[in-house]
Amino acid sequence: MKDPDQELDSLMARLRAEPPPAAVARVAQELSVHVAARVEAGDAGLLWFWRWSAVLGTATMAILGWAGGAALEASHQLVTLADPAVWLLNLSL
């Protein structure tokens, strides 16, 4: 009866000695082309992201600026309208 450890070792050695699947050579051959395409697409994607972030950021700031200005103007008008002195002046006129 063979020692199970030795048996496992000898089978493992045979697995190790097996030639790699035929697909390995095919994939390795085409790898650089696919990697270059993915790296380029990744860089382009990153560039696209930064460009659109800049555009959206600028647009958001412009909208917030306009909304802030409008809110300030409205609040200023409300304060003016609520001022009793203005009311009295309007009545006297």
Next chain:
Amino acid sequence: MSAAESAAPPSDDSGPSVEELVRHAQGGDGAAFNQLVRRYAGRVTRLVARFVRSEADLAEVAQDVFVKAHRGLGSFRAESPFEHWLLRIATRRCHDYLRAQYRRRWFTSFDHLQDQGFEPATSAAEETDPRLPALRAAVRRLRPDDRTVITLLELEEHSVREVAALTGWTESKVKVRAHRARRALRRDLESFNPPPL
């Protein structure tokens, strides 16, 4: 380095050294990085093939390794050889792949995995020992950590120390995983009854 690695030098060895190529690639030279990919494509693909279950997965995982390497080139400090650094990325990507497959094992039966036909280029005539396919299937059934360790130790012929460096685990964890994996494989082989000839 292991015998497997010294026996299989990276392809496309002519031209500038790896250090020069890495330096240029770190400076944004796409052609230099492309040359690195060509040089290590065979080595990385052979390693990945030990873990994946189909040609499509092999292509995807091998590409991922190099895309990750491209992203991480800035962090490569040349304290260890570029090949070690690349193989570390490959090992961790393969381990992630195994974990993802293991999580999905309830939805994909192992019989189905064996039907994928992603086997070594051994002809049926050479396959005289029915225990070999049984052992391959048993290795596939191991838990991801165990399979990673046993593959690197037994099939890629790395030392415990090298496996620890490749996986980022401690040497004692590597030894424990190897012991468990071998125990599971022995058990599977003992329960395997070859069909009568």
